[in-house]
Amino acid sequence: MKMMVFDVGGTAIKYGMVDGDFNILFSEEMPTNTYKTGNPIMQALESKLDEYAGEFDAVGISTAGQVDFANGIVTDGTDNIPNYRGSDLKGVFEKKYNVPVAVDNDVNCAGLGEAYFGAGVGENDFLCLTYGTGVGGCIFQGGDVYRGTKCAAGEFGHMLLHAGERQCTCGKKGCYEAYASCRAFTNTVSERFGRYMSGREIFKEENLKNPIIIEELDKWENEIVSGLVSLCNIFNPSLIILGGGIMSEDLLVNHIREKLRNSIGVNYQCVRVEKAKLRNKAGMLGAAYLAAKKLNG
Ligand SMILES: [Zn+2]
Structure with a gap:
């Protein structure tokens, strides 16, 4: 059994082939804007499916945006992709x-990947959050993704935690991700230094001694944790998985862990906070899991 899998993002489309034991046989990527006219993503996926036609028994697609999971249709949240x-x-x-085709949004696929092959193995109820340009979320409950009535559940990035304040890309003001995303943090630090600083640069050892960075990091961690406290109160999860490139920083994850611990009541203390394990393979493996499920019924 072989599955052709895709992970469609705003800048790149990752694709590859996965076997029945969930080994990634190969993976490559192409720019999201490879095709300039019509529906660029459909054309990009079709070109690769044509190239490997006959070699796969199912297709799994992890994609940016919101997805009608039952029908495999992209319904919203993709304004940056024509x-x-x-x-x-x-x-x-x-x-x-x-062949059967399974489609789900990228954070749900990443959550499924972590659930079956990564940090969530053996856990039935956990939350997965990714911190990047925004904040994505996946609710894993009773062994499956909880998707909600219109498959739009888990949009933790748009919880209104500072109503009326900082502008969010969704049009509202005061969303969680306008404060807690990696982009919000790098923007704030860059403003204070008067030049652009990436997350990687900010976390260099010599920079972590800078009082401005210490101050901004502390504020950012507090923003991240305030959202996690609310999520703990709502879901009482046993595990929170933190994903996104910036969460490879141990210092950051340790601070979040400690601050969360100090902000939640006795019945929430059981929550573990772990880094995502699969990095950029999570989406493809989650998509492969969904494709395999279609084949196996
Ligand atoms: Zn928003």
Whole structure:
């Protein structure tokens, strides 16, 4: 059994082949804007499916945006990708290639990847959050992703924690991700230094002694933790998995762990805070899991 898998993001599309034991046989990537006209993503995926036609038994697609999971249609949240909203990935590709196609959003796929192959192995109820340009979320409950009525559950980045304040990309003011995303942090630090500083640069050892960075890091951690406290109160999870490149920083994760511990009551203390394990392979493995599920019924 082989599955062709994709992980569609705002800047790159990762693709590859996964076998029945969930080994990634190969993976490559192409720029999201490889095609300039029409529906660039559909064309990009189709070009690779054509190239490997006959070699796969199912297709798994992890994608940016919100997805109607049952029908495999991209429904919203893809304003930065031209003509992508409304794409009937499942319908079009199942018809053309005559194999089952599973589609879910990238954070859910990453959550599934971590659930079955990463930091969430053995856990039935956990939350997965990714901190990057925004904050994504996945609710894993009773052994599956909780998707909500319209498959839009887990948008933790748009919890209104500072109503009326800082502008969010969604149009509202005061969303969690406007304060807690990695971008919010690098923007704030860059403003204070009068030049752009990436997360990687900020976390260099010599910079971590700078009082401005110490102050801003402390504030950012508090923003991250305030959202996690609310999520603990709502879900009482046994595990929170933190993903996104910046969460590879042990210092940051240790601070979050400690601050969260000091902010939650006795019945929430059981929560473990762990780094995501699979990094950029999580989405593809989650998509492969969904594709395999289609094949195995
Ligand atoms: Zn928002």
